[in-house]
Amino acid sequence: MMRPAPGQSYPRSSGFPLEVSTPLGQGRVNQLGGVFINGRPLPNHIRHKIVEMAHHGIRPCVISRQLRVSHGCVSKILCRYQETGSIRPGATGSKPRQMAIPDVEKKIEEYKKENPGMFSWEIRDKLLKDGMCDRNTIPSVSSISRILRSRFGKKEDEEDDCERKEYEEGEKKTKHSIDGILANKEKWLRMSGAVSMGLGTEVEETARLPVTRFMKPESSFVVCLVY
DNA sequence: GCCGTAACGGTTGAT
């Protein structure tokens, strides 16, 4: 069978339903009948089990079939474990991009003070022209505008702080009212779904909801009743 | 049949 062509999805010929609704997102079913969430790492207990079984000398193909995880994934996890000694997935998201060095920031400030109407792209050009940076080290236009905001937008930040304080004051009052509870509806829905899967402490890592650490699966019933 | 890996669609987090 061919790989899915660009713009196409994976074929639905496996006989399994392609999509299942899981509380943590739109789950899918792989060819082995295992449930996975596309783009998200497998739960820690599965990863742990893969490594543990491999330690016991069980072959990757057997692990794959037993845990219903694709052999490609088993292979990846075991490779990573051999290389790094860790079963944890790598950090998703881009690495922090290179920040402008302080000298460059100072120069940007200078340019802006000399000419307040100067655009970020003009500043960028001038940095290049003056030899402050080369093509590789020059900060992006958006980085420059961010620097400008942080340096020249302080007054706005102070106003934001005032607003935040007012908001926090108000939140304390409304937290235990019906309005307050309803405002957290989405959070509660996610929590109820996560615990109903019986994922226990996995939830903290996959759904980033530390509060569920001490919740029991049956609590989902209570949460569902509320809504 | 097993295994390594490229290609793919998707998610996440920084900018």
Added chain:
DNA sequence: GGATCAACCGTTACG
């Protein structure tokens, strides 16, 4: 707040 980008995820299929 939304868009963009880069790094990662797991699955699938090829060799």
